[in-house]
Amino acid sequence: MPTSESIESHAAVSPPHNGTHRLWWRDQGLRRLSPHLFVLLLGSFVCGYDGSVLNAAFGIEDFLKDMNDPDSNKQGLLSAAISLGYLIGFFPSSWAGDKWGRKWPQLAGSAIVVGACFMQVFAISGWKFFGARILIGFGAAFPLTLGSTHLFELAHPRQAAQMVTLFAAFYWIGAITAAWCTFGSTYMVSNWSWRLPSILQGVASAIQVVTLAWVPESPRWLCAQGRTEEAHRILSTYHANGDMDDELVQTEMAEITTALELEKKSSFGYLDFLRSGPNRHRLFICIWVGIIVQWVGNGIISYYLVPILESVGISGTVQQQGLNGGLQIFNLCVSIVGVVYIQHVPRRTMWLGSTVAMLVTYSMFTAASAVFERNGDPNAGRAAVAMIFLYNGCYDLSYSILYYSYVLEVLPYHMRTKGMALSLFFDYGLFFNQYVNPIAFNAIGYRYYYVYIGMICVSFFVIYFTFPETSGMTLEQAAAVLDGDAKTRIEIAGQVAAETVEDEVSDGEKALDINSVEVLGR
Incomplete structure (x- = not known):
């Protein structure tokens, strides 16, 4: 596994000079870039909002009445419905992103969400709500x-990993918004106690509909379309305050164009994930990460917190909603800590350390739930609630914030949207997890937690033996780790960038060192 070699190779190459201030808020280009990045962060908001708002809605009498008093089977279907929608949408979104760019398909998808939220609000029956x-x-x-x-493709290289982990953290901002909106709406005496939080679900998507048109397109997608001058201008504007000859910008363009030149040698489809050892390794990582983010015990807590709290003696609606809101705030705080320190801790350390801590806390949560079920000890119930918070904190430090960034890091450009779609497919595609949770929990109680304890153990060994280290690398360098040529790509990019500056190419595009590309291709 090329983990230590990759780190040593990367460390041996000095980073290119960049004419931006180290503090982003004191740099004009980075300040101009920040609002665009914020708009993109909202893409994760809807997902987090949904998990929390439905969790809270199951504790609202008006909602249950309007949904025709759903039993555990119907509750599972209502929870799984949004995952079924994700399942249908992931592959078309990947195709649209490669064909028409990153931003316009996002705008279209957000417009669909806004319209569907209005449908959801006025769907006064279980099956209309489901649709x-x-x-x-x-x-x-x-x-x-x-x-x-x-x-990831638009952010400044020194901010990219933090931005994508912040994308994951925005899940919790959505969850917090939903939890506390629902907490407040429980005091309403009509069915607007659930309809108001439901319509607010579309606010983030409405903001995207209005603002995405002004967000710059991905420079990597532009280069793939032959629009290198436009990509160069975007990178220089936001990564170097307009300096087209900035060393970092030249290196970025060199890395992008070199990688794309290699990838032009053959078209890429989903079956190509199976055609080489490194690609099969990438495919496995995409699938496994998509599975484990739902199958290590977090799913039942995210979508069925109310029944869990009732199982340990917490049955008051206000108390349940307050704990739900407090848990989402706790999740966000821990995620922000992870975002701040992600550049200082190796990826494998974060994955493995978090998994061990999750195993300990989830086991203690299971034990406390078992004690409460057997003798009704209120102290055991309080201990179970405390373990829910600690377990979520451990989950947030890796599985939550690393999901998007790690999958994207191991994928080269031509595989990026396809690999992300595959990972999300296995994440949300396993929606039967949400469907069976209430049924299994009602049938066997705390014993159902043993399944997730086993999955946490399996996850530890899989991560240990198959996850490479990608910390401290640019997007192109990290993607080359599984191919074993990260160092060569860095050296070629540096050589091409230097030659470009010296020759002052008149058309503003980077000159490719074709001989170097051919060597790297071999």
Whole structure:
């Protein structure tokens, strides 16, 4: 596994000079870039909002009445509906992102979400609500699949990893907004106690509809379309305050064009994931990350917190909603800590350390739930609630914030949207997880948690033996780790950038060192 070699190779090459201030808020270009990045971050908001708002809605009597008093089977269907919509939308969003760019498909998807939210609000029956949620999931799949990719490809290199982990953290901002909106609406005496939080679900998408047209397109997508001068101008404007000859910008363009030149040798489809060892490794990582982010115990807590709290003796609606809101704030705070320190901690350390901590806290949560079920000890119930918070904190430090960034880091440009769509497909495609959770929980209680304890153990060994280290690299360098040529790509990019500056190419595009490209291709 090329983990230590990749780090040593990268460390041996000095970073290119860049004429931006180290503090982004004191740099004009980075300040201008920040509002665009914020718009892209909203793509994760809808997902987090939905998980929390429906969790809270199951504790509102008016909602249950309007949904015809759904049993555990119907509750599972209502929860899984949005995942079914995501499942339908991921592959079309990947195709649209490669064909028409990153931003316009996101805008179209957000418009669908806005319309579906209005349908959801006025769907006064279980099956109409179910259909509206499927449509929300379909539309939200576009900004979820393409937003993380667009963010990674547009952000300044020293901010890219933090921005994509912040994309994951915006899930919790959505969850917090939903939890506390629902907390306040529980005091309303009509069915607007659930309809108001439902309509607010479309606010973030409405902001995207209005603002995405002004967000710059991905420079990597522009280069892939032959629009290198436009890509160069965007990178220089936002990464170097308009300096077209900035060393970092030249290096970025060299890396992008070199990688794309290599990738032009053959078209890429989903079956190409199976045609080489490195690609099969990437495929496995995409699929496994998509699975484990839902199958390590977090899914049942995210969507069925109210029944869990009732199982440990917390049955008051206000108390349940307050704990739900407090948990989302806690999740956000821990995620922000992870975002701040992601550049200082190796990826494998974060994955493995978090998994061990999750195993300990989830086991203690299971034990406390078992004690409460057997003898009704209120102290055991309080201990179970405390373990829910600690477990979520451990989950947030890797599985939550690293999901998008790590998958994108191991994928080269031509595989990026397809790989992200595959990972999200296995994430949300396993929506039967949400469907079976209430049924299994009602049938066997805390014993159902043993399944997730086993999955956490499996996850540890899979991560240990298959996840490479990608910390401290640019997007192109990290993508080359599994091919074993990260160092060569860095050296070629530096050589091409230097030659470009010296020769002052008149048309503003980077000159490719074709001989170097051919060597790297071999």
